[in-house]
Amino acid sequence: MDKQLIIMSPKELKRYEIIKKVINQELKGVEAAKLLSITDRHFRRLKKKVIAHGAKGLIHGHRGQPSNRRLPETERQRIINLINKYYVDFGPLLAAEKLASRHNIHRHHSTIRNIMIAEGIWRPKQKQKKQYRSWRARKASLGEMIQYDGSYEYWFENRGPKCCLLAAIDDATSKVWAKFAHHEGVWPTFAFWQSYLKHFGKPYSIYVDKFSTYSMNHKLAQENPDTLTQFQRAMENDLKIKIIHALSPAAKGRVERLFKTLQDRLIKEMRLNNISDIKQANIFLETEFLPQFNAKFMVEPKIQADLHQPLNQSERKRLNSIFSRQYERVVRNDFTVHHKKQRFQLSKKQPATICQKDKIIVEEHCDGSIYFRLRGKYLNYQTLPPLPKKIYQNRNHHHKPMWIIPKTINCSAINPRCQPPTESNI
16 A cells, blocks of 8 residues: 655644644643644644544645636636737736736736746846945935936837937936937937926936036046036036036936836837837827826825926026037137137127127027127127138148259259258158
8 A cells, every 4th residue: 555645834743743642642632722822622623633534634625726716727828828929028017017908907916927937938037246335315305306317228129220218317206207319418418408497497406427418527627627518517507406426327226227117118118109219209208108107106205395496587588598509719800700610700780899809608509500699698790601721731641742853953063961852861
């Protein structure tokens, strides 16, 4: 006769040993019930099961059997088919949300997670040891500090080229504002913050990294603290918004984690909505994605106060001027200004008095127009034609100039030190 292997938990094994002592009259039932922290009635019930079935009587009858609350096989198979067809690269939480909103399958994300792991669709990530960093509390109020950065990614997958997502997240509430652009340069950054200020107002401070758009990184600029980028000049000098530079990516971890979330969710949302260019994506962000995203992930601030300041009338009028590239140029003696290999003639009639050697501000606006400003007044000018090109422009040509040596004159006969040019002394 084959012996049957019985698997018991430590708790069941302990109960079995004590019940055997009672059956062998080594211990009284009342004392055994106290040792097991159960009632006398329940102990007598367990004793009868052990007498009738042995150690197997203490094991639950459903052990090893499918659960009565398990997912129906038809529904489980439907979930697997839908995930393989539409959401094969989705995480369990996002897949559960899409199954509920698009297919009316309402199951907890842990259930979807177990199905995806069992089918080999999704593999949980292993936690890695990270460098120790101390915790920083969130800012107390909305608008107190905005973390801002850009992320280059194939946001449209194979439907479009690689582009940059510019995003700002409020440190206190995690409220997000984002725009797609071709790159993270000055003009896209200016366009982003111009739209932000029109929607929300001026924040108290902006937290950025040391990318060249936001910080002067070369050695000479670092030695002179007054040297500012176009972004710093617009924010700090014109709008009086404090700029804070992070010393490491982990310091502005909130916006870095935001990009990680968006690279998972936003890419898949745009795929489901068949969005494949920047213009469509920006409309989708503002009208659909961001309102839903903020409603899901925003948190309550400690202090119910909004530190955003509305733009005053003067700032609204000068907004295009503030978000322009600005350079300092000197008025020449003929009242011309040279800028980027172009010449501009200042007119005789001007709203402000101009003198030779005056320093004026050249503004390059995002639409390509150029303005000259002196003491807050815009000057009248006209563009001059380019200077005529020189015949011999390349003075550093690799060919050596040809010497013309007259045959009729012998210089050495007149002066012994005068030798005709040869290939060795040219």
